[in-house]
Amino acid sequence: MLAVSTTTLLLLGAGGIAAGFMNTVAGGGSVITIPILVEAVGANVANGSLRIGLLMQNIVGVAGYQRGGAVPWSLVGHLVAPTVLGAAAGAWTASQLSAGVLRRVFAVAVVLVALSVVLKPSQWEPADEPRLREPWRSGVLLLIGYYGGFVQAGVGFLFLAALVPGVGLGLVRGNAAKVALILAYMPVTLLLFAAADQVDWAAGLAVGVGSMLGAGLASTLAVKRGAGWMRWVLVAAALAAAARMLLA
Secondary structure, X not given: OOOOOHHHHHHHHHHHHHHHHHHHHXXXXXXXXXXXXXXXXXXXXXXXXXXXXXXXXHHHHHHHHHXXXXXXXXHHHHHHHHHHHHHHHHHHHHHOOOHHHHHHHHHHHHHHHXXXXXXXXXXXXOXXXXXXXXXXXXXXXXXXXXXXXXXXXXXXXXXXXXXXXXXXXXXXXXXXXXXXXXXXXXXXXXXXXXXXXXXXXXXXXXXXXXXXXXXXXXXXXXXXXOOHHHXXXXXXXXXXXXXXXXXX
């Protein structure tokens, strides 16, 4: 496993702040941290190390939303089992892939997440009636959990699509439920990647410290919409990072 330089750790921490903020209010923050981690420790280890930061970030995010009474715990309790089961399966699948294959999977995921940013999920409105009922709701959460365990990038947008127009939650409660569900499966995926020796703890902790700061700021301020220019900067950076991962 490669030693991570102090400069890279600082860069990961800064990226973690931005990613933690973005992930807590919507999603897509992994677009920032994944390319840095891939360059620093390789694709396989990046996928596992990312989970440390996400675990720390979502602890702070849930605490912030809980202080505001926004977490719909009764609903979250019903959705935890399929989400965690899917995530465990996805993480195991990813841990079996070669670094080259996973690097290309990351590149495609980063492009798709970058494009989804322009959809502005903060403008979504809850449906008058839930569009997802059982058993479809559990099936959708199983698949989203699988994706989150497998590659994670952009999973926040998928959760919001399922929870806001799908289940009928508003954006704030939908975000709170999303953060709680990601927190539920993150320890499981981290343990699976650690068992496969695909975690760099120093790099992950650097992202985690930054992510906690960003998540705390976002959940405390209850930000509902980021600045328009930030979306386009993110898209440009993500496309450049994807091109580098595909061509390297």
